[in-house]
Amino acid sequence: MKTSLFIIIVLISGAFAGLIHGTVNFAIVEPYLDQAIGIENQNLFESGEEEDTPEFWVEYEGYRTWQKSGQILAGVILGTSVGALFGIVFAYSRNALPGNNDVKKSLLLAGIMWLTLYIIPFLKYPANPPTVGDGETVVLRAILYLSFIAISGFAAVGFYQLSKKLQNNKKLFALIGYGVFITAVFFAMPENPDEITAPMNLVNEFRLMSVLGVTSFWASIGIILGLFWRKLSPQKETSNYN
Amino acid sequence: MSELRQINVSKNGIPKLAILALSIVFAAGLFVVGFDQGHIFSLVYGEQAFTDLYLHELTHDMRHAAGFPCH
Numbered sequence A: 001m002k003t004s005l006f007i008i009i010v011l012i013s014g015a016f017a018g019l020i021h022g023t024v025n026f027a028i029v030e031p032y033l034d035q036a037i038g039i040e041n042q043n044l045f046e047s048g049e050e051e052d053t054p055e056f057w058v059e060y061e062g063y064r065t066w067q068k069s070g071q072i073l074a075g076v077i078l079g080t081s082v083g084a085l086f087g088i089v090f091a092y093s094r095n096a097l098p099g100n101n102d103v104k105k106s107l108l109l110a111g112i113m114w115l116t117l118y119i120i121p122f123l124k125y126p127a128n129p130p131t132v133g134d135g136e137t138v139v140l141r142a143i144l145y146l147s148f149i150a151i152s153g154f155a156a157v158g159f160y161q162l163s164k165k166l167q168n169n170k171k172l173f174a175l176i177g178y179g180v181f182i183t184a185v186f187f188a189m190p191e192n193p194d195e196i197t198a199p200m201n202l203v204n205e206f207r208l209m210s211v212l213g214v215t216s217f218w219a220s221i222g223i224i225l226g227l228f229w230r231k232l233s234p235q236k237e238t239s240n241y242n
Numbered sequence B: 001m002s003e004l005r006q007i008n009v010s011k012n013g014i015p016k017l018a019i020l021a022l023s024i025v026f027a028a029g030l031f032v033v034g035f036d037q038g039h040i041f042s043l044v045y046g047e048q049a050f051t052d053l054y055l056h057e058l059t060h061d062m063r064h065a066a067g068f069p070c071h
């Protein structure tokens, strides 16, 4: 595949999957964001930081509309970005991935990345709706979250490299190794310092919707890039295992 | 079979330029959506926000929804 074609299909796949992610979020996550911000506003009125005036609500509606419309655009940006990473990993791992066609391979890789880069970090540092996070700790939380994702991702690559050196019947040990390693990291990493004051129901439902949204992204990117690859890869005719 | 795959790898070798370009897209996009700071609360509560923070607010909801740390 030509370099330019490769880059283009990776970016388009990411943008598309991100569009789907943003749209799904728009439908299922926004109601929870509204609820959480409603609580936040109530707290502001009670503490006297803001007054419950018509002007406040006009301004509020204006910026919420802007934020909501941003959900979809940000989905496209984030999707293109994560899709770029996915494209790189797929290009390097495609031949090693099991499965007899590119869509299966791509979906499998998406599943692995969903698990190692999203689900496992999520279990340690789950998503939170507005009002939960403390502005003072946001840099610390960003560092913790990003570090855990990076550790999990690099560990997955490392243990995969190790598995290639192992005999066939011992490959399972690499998987177990990853499991043990990431469990240790999981307990060694500091907790999210913020205390949750929002209703737990709201937080849990928000988290579920958040997972559904991100899952829709990984499923989409797996299918879309796989389809593009199968359609455009010149190896389609020459290889004998598709 | 495995030899054939080896040939495919090198024939399909991924140019460094493509990896570089995609890495930049990855880092830049992730930063904009996930970690760019300075937006918190200010848009509702401060007028200054309507200049620089416009973009940040635009990515705000996705930041929460995708699990990135925020407010």
Ligand SMILES: [Zn+2]
Pocket (backbone or CB within 6 Å): A130, B060, B064, B070, B071
């Ligand atoms: Zn926020």
